Amino acid sequence: MTTNAKEPRSRLDPEPVPRRDWLGLSSLWAMGGALLFGLAGMLKLPKAAVLASPSKKFRVAIPENLPVGEAFVPPGRAVAVFKDTDGVYAVSTICTHLGCVVKPNAEGFECPCHGSKFAVNGDVKKGPAPRPLPWLKVTNNGGQLTIDEGTTVPNGTKVA
Amino acid sequence: MNTVEPKSKALQEFAGNLKSLPDRFRESAFRTGAPTTDRTRSTFVFGNVFLHLHAVRTHRWSLRWTTTLGLGIMSVSAFLIALVTGVMLMFYYKPYPEAAYQSIKDIHFVVPTGRLIRNLHRWSANIMVIAVILHMARAFYTAAYRRPREYNWLMGMGLLVLTLGLSFTGYLLPWDQLAYWAITIGANIAQSPREITDALGITEYFDPGGFQRLLLLGSDQVGAEALIRFYLLHVMILPLVLAALMGVHFWRIRKDGGMVRPLDADARLAQRRSEETYPVFTEAPAKTYQLAAIVRGRTAQTGRGPENTVPSMPHLFYAELGVLMLTLLICLALSLVSDAPLKELANPSVPENPAKAPWYFLGLQELVSFSAFMGGIGIPMIVLVGLGLIPYLDRETEGTGRWFGGPGGWPLVRLSMVVGLCAPTVIEAFAIRFGWLREWFPAIPQLVVTVINPATLLTAIYALYSLWCIRRYESVRSGALALFTCFLCGFLVLTIIGTYFRGPNWVFYWSPAEWPKH
Known part of the structure; x- marks a missing residue:
């Protein structure tokens, strides 16, 4: 549609956007977009593609005469290894409440931070812990046991 | 004689300048002189980049x-x-x-x-x-x-x-x-x-x-x-x-x-007149003296001097x-x-063992020992939002500027202190003596424990009590007084329990002397 300059403009005609307003608005939106884009990039910064942490898999040799129901804790690891007639299993000793390391005792585990108590199989008996202690993946490679702290298995999975 | 004089004049001037150097330097830094008069006391404030955050009077x-x-x-x-x-x-x-x-x-x-x-x-x-x-x-x-x-x-x-x-x-x-x-x-x-x-x-x-x-x-x-x-x-x-x-x-x-x-601050101050206060403007100003923006109309300060200021x-x-x-x-x-x-x-x-947070977080740690999410995030968020809303909900004017001002006043605060101190003490005593849901029903879903635990119960009691206060005194400020007092008292009680009465494995002990040796 072309408008004849001589004809008076109808009030129904759309108001054309003045050039200055258009320039101002477009630069404003461009700035906003660039800021958002930069912010999105910055938000990715704190999460590295590879997280700095030691290997989760480790080999373990449990004592030959480990009594049934007694926990063996490999030095420096937050894992309790048990052995019974069905086989070997490993229970994580990191409390599911707030991450303290629980201590094995005769009845199960006790958390020093907020008083959660767990049964030997990891079930919550008392306190604020929301979930049972997870069981960890154990692989038996011709007598050589490997525990993977990064992989959980359904509670009750034992390896012969 | 004549040929030497100009040279020595310049030298003399130089020596004189050197002598007055400390004075000139001080003048350049503090342009307006010692703050001994009303004028220089004012310039002392607004002529200094660090001090001019303050008003001159x-x-x-x-x-x-x-x-x-x-x-x-x-x-x-x-x-x-x-x-x-x-x-x-x-x-x-x-x-x-x-x-x-x-x-x-x-x-x-x-x-x-x-x-x-x-x-x-x-x-x-x-x-x-x-x-x-x-x-x-x-x-x-x-x-x-x-x-x-x-x-x-x-x-x-x-x-x-x-x-x-x-x-x-x-x-x-x-x-x-x-x-x-x-x-x-x-x-x-x-x-x-x-x-x-x-x-x-x-x-x-x-x-x-x-x-x-x-x-x-x-x-x-x-x-x-x-x-x-x-x-x-x-x-x-x-x-x-x-x-x-x-x-x-x-x-x-x-x-x-x-x-x-x-x-009524001015009236109350008038009882004890100070020699420092005197009318600053000897005649009432017709224009505002606080000309921050040039706009049409009168400002509140027109016609009044800065009374009662020093x-x-x-x-x-x-x-x-x-x-x-x-x-x-x-x-x-x-x-x-x-x-x-x-x-x-x-x-x-x-x-x-016990692993304790800094003292001002021990109240939170006490709450966290019932539910990590409620104690650590849920309740603190509720408290922060509640505190932030207070000024927008309380639009009354009674008692502004007075300690414990507002309907109810100090007696209400006293009553709230009793409620605020008793409620957490009773709830804690119950939870310590009889345990909580997880001990009674080990298979109970976690969501139930998260929603119903001593921390949320305490929050609910405080909130209901405050609502009751709003109704009783017909005033939002009264509810705010009650709630804030309860919040401070709850913080105090939980912090004391967390600090002095929790030992290894977060078990309750009357004193650290009873802690088991290990």
Whole structure:
């Protein structure tokens, strides 16, 4: 549609956007977009593609005469290894409440931070812990046991 | 003779200039002379970039010590002491595991005055937390948050959160057992939204808890990445944000009309006339003297002089300086009496038992020992939102500027103190004696425990009591008085229980003497 300059403009005609307003608005939106884009990039910064942490898999040799129901804790690891007639299993000793390391005792585990108590199989008996202690993946490679702290298995999975 | 004279004249001038150099230098720095008259006292304030945040004249009500108790200035003073000593500590501190611990040990035992500086840093941080909380209580009980000061109340809450954040991030830096396990707990509180997402079974797709923890630690465990992040937050990001907010906070005090004062402040002050107060304008001004913006119309100040005010220099500044020196004195005395603790080097496989957070978080730790999400995130968020809404919900005017002002007044606060102290004591006693849902029904879904636990019960009791107060006194302010008093009392009771009555495995003991030996 072309408008004849001589004809008076109808009030129904759309108001054309003045050039200055258009320039101002477009630069404003461009700035906003660039800021958002930069912010999105910055938000990715704190999460590295590879997280700095030691290997989760480790080999373990449990004592030959480990009594049934007694926990063996490999030095420096937050894992309790048990052995019974069905086989070997490993229970994580990191409390599911707030991450303290629980201590094995005769009845199960006790958390020093907020008083959660767990049964030997990891079930919550008392306190604020929301979930049972997870069981960890154990692989038996011709007598050589490997525990993977990064992989959980359904509670009750034992390896012969 | 004639040929030598001009030369010696210049030389004489030079010698004279040299002689008057100190005077000229002083003049150039302090352009307006000693603050001995009203005029020079004013220019002393607005001619100085640091002082001109203050008004040139201060209302006499603001200078009564019961108006503010000096708590705001005490908070700033503690921050300044922490800032100076913190920069000194940075000369020796190395933010890397083990090296961090060794460097703190060096500061404590090898660096000359290092121990005093570290003690001062720690005590000023503690004093700052206390002063900020008390300052908030002062602002609340004198109803200083009301219009036009609502926004500054929000700024103050931001400063409270930043103060706690600064203290908490500083807690990790020594990399001892205390630090390591406090941060482990803190990071897992950040992760605790998983309590909800796990219960709903959506953690795999939507995991804000895990993201928060990762953001804090930069790894899946507390290590070098976490230490450098906490260090960066502690020495750079949080202090910068805090300083910026502080600037806004102070500026708004002036823009919002100075310290809050009751409507009858002038009448009450008139009973004790001071020789310092005299009419500043001998004839009533026809125009505003506070010409901040040139607009049509009259401002509230037209026709009135600044009655009942005294020059800020020296009255206000000397008072502020006094509070600064008092704060310094308190910090120094505490630093000489009590050393900052340093436990064994952090050991990721053996937690401290009991592992306790800094004292001002022990109330939260008590709540967290029922539900990680509710105690660590849910209830604190409810408290913060509640506190932030107070100035926008209480639109009354009765009692502004008076201690415990508002319908109900001091008797209501007294009653609220009884409720606020009894409710958590009874609930805690019950939970300690009889246990909670998980002990009675081991198979109960976690969501039920998250929603119904001593922490939420306490919050509900406080909220219902406050609603009852609103109805009884027909006043929102009364409800706010009740709720805020309950909040302070609950904080106190839980902090005391967490500090003195919790031993190894977070079991209740009447005194640390009963703790089992191990």
